[in-house]
Amino acid sequence: MLRRGHKKSRNGCLQCKGRHVKCDERRPVCMLCSMSGRDCSYASQMPSDSPLTTSTPSLEQSSPNDNDSEGGLTVPDITSFSGVSQSMINNCDDVALEKTINLSHMELLIHLTSTRDMFNLGDATNPYSDGVSLALQTALQAPYLLYQLLAFSSRHLVFLHPSKSTFYLHQAVSLQTRAVSLFNSSSIQVNSHNCVAILLFSTTLGHHLLADTLNRREPGGLEVFITHYVQCAEVHKGVYTITMTAWPLLMESDLEQTLLRSTRFTSRSPKGNHCQQATDLINSSGGLSEADKAACRLAIKYLQLGFDALLTSSEDQELEVRYQMIFLWAVVVPQEFTSLLSACKPEALIVLAYYALLLHYGRTMWQVGDAGEYIFHIIAEYLGAEWNTWLEYPRKTITTHWG
Structure with a gap:
């Protein structure tokens, strides 16, 4: 030049x-x-x-x-x-001209602010623009949150642009790695100044990891999937722990109404009987302790709330978040149930098959796709014919929809 x-x-x-x-x-x-x-x-x-x-x-x-x-x-x-x-x-070494604008990051930022479907497994009651605006304002004081928001934006572009999926996936992984590194190196203690940033970071990371987990198709069948899913669930548990620890502080923040809506949703009483067969199995099982049975029943309860939200009339405005349980399930199920999944206990895998059915109902979501069908089939293959009776309802429903 x-x-x-x-x-x-x-x-x-x-x-x-x-x-x-x-x-x-x-x-x-x-x-x-x-x-x-x-x-x-x-x-x-x-x-x-x-x-x-x-x-x-x-x-x-x-x-x-x-x-x-x-x-x-x-x-x-x-x-x-x-x-x-x-x-x-x-x-001029004192002016903020040291780093040029990264146009790829600008693309992610624009995509984040203009694409409502990105967080379609979350609370969609508030205007999307308000939520993103809050997240970006918060991220100015918490760079780890900004990196994670951009990472998730890139992960969504993997779905939208398959021809450029390698580029966007690499970008998503790099940004997420940077976000987690920044967060871990900060040794952050939750307080009134950072509780919103930490919760938004943890939640966005959870959404990102769930999308990654549901889209994995690796050799090794069920055991490999369970390993990845349990890792994802552990991060979700972190979200729950943060929320509970900082609850009084969060109730004085801009997230108050969002959290109260989620609490009302998860505290409802189940209405349907879509999971009755799974409940019968748990109640009659001789291979589970009473504590294990209680953990499985609680996991089933939340699944039924998910089916209620999906299959009940949308006239109830609270049900605008009809797919939310797909994301929340790993957050709210007890640790004892996750441990049963890690051990590949058959009864827990049957319950997971009902989660696969919930995913199947949400197959139009970009994070989900055919994950429900895939997970159900690797569960059925792992368990073998002796457990077919307990898989009858989810198998019939999935087969009908895909037939």
Whole structure:
């Protein structure tokens, strides 16, 4: 690139001379000293009618040889009109010009603010723009949250643009890794100033990991899937722990109404009987302790709330979050149930098959797709024919829908 030549500054201030940068020689304070907050002083006085302070460059003052194009059009140096010279840009180490704007990140930011479907497994009652605005404002003081928001935006673009999925997936992983690294290195203690940022970070990370987990198709069948799902569930448990620990603080934050809606949803009494067969299995099982049975019943209760939300009339405004249990289930089920899944206990796997059915009902969600069908089939293959009776209801429903 051709660069405009310039004369050396002969009458610059002492501060710029000491820093070996080009001074614009403005009085009483030069531009660099003004921008960096330094004291500005000169060794000698300069005439007040100096061209640098009284004249304004015009288009005609640009040398034809500086920026010639093939068509003969002379392109003026825009720094001549802004009052900022190229040397100032090159040498000013105190101004926030150290990092160029990453256009890929700008794409993610624009996508985040303009695409409502990204968080369609969450609480959709509030206007999406309000929620994103709160998240971005909060992220200004919590960079780990900003990195995670951009990571999840890139993860959504993996789904929208399959031809560029490798690029967006790599970007999502890199940004998420950076987010987690920043969060872990901060040794953060939850308080009134950061509780919103921490919860938003944990929740967004949970949504991201769930999308990753539901889209995995790796060799190894059920055991490999269970490993990834349990890891995802552990992060979700972290969300729950943070929420409970900071509950009094969060009730005084902008998230109060959102959290109260989720609490009302999960504290309802189940209405349907879609999970009755799973309940019968747990009640009659001789291989589970009473504590294990209680954990399975609680997991089933939340699944039934998910089916109620999906299959009940949408006239109830609370049911605008009809797919929310797909995300919340890993958050609210007890740790004892997750441990049963880790051990691949058959009864727990039957309950998981009903979660697969819930996923199947939500197959239009970008995070889900055919995950319900896939998970159900690897469960059925793992358990074998002796457990077919207990899988009859989810199998019939999934087969009917895909037939």
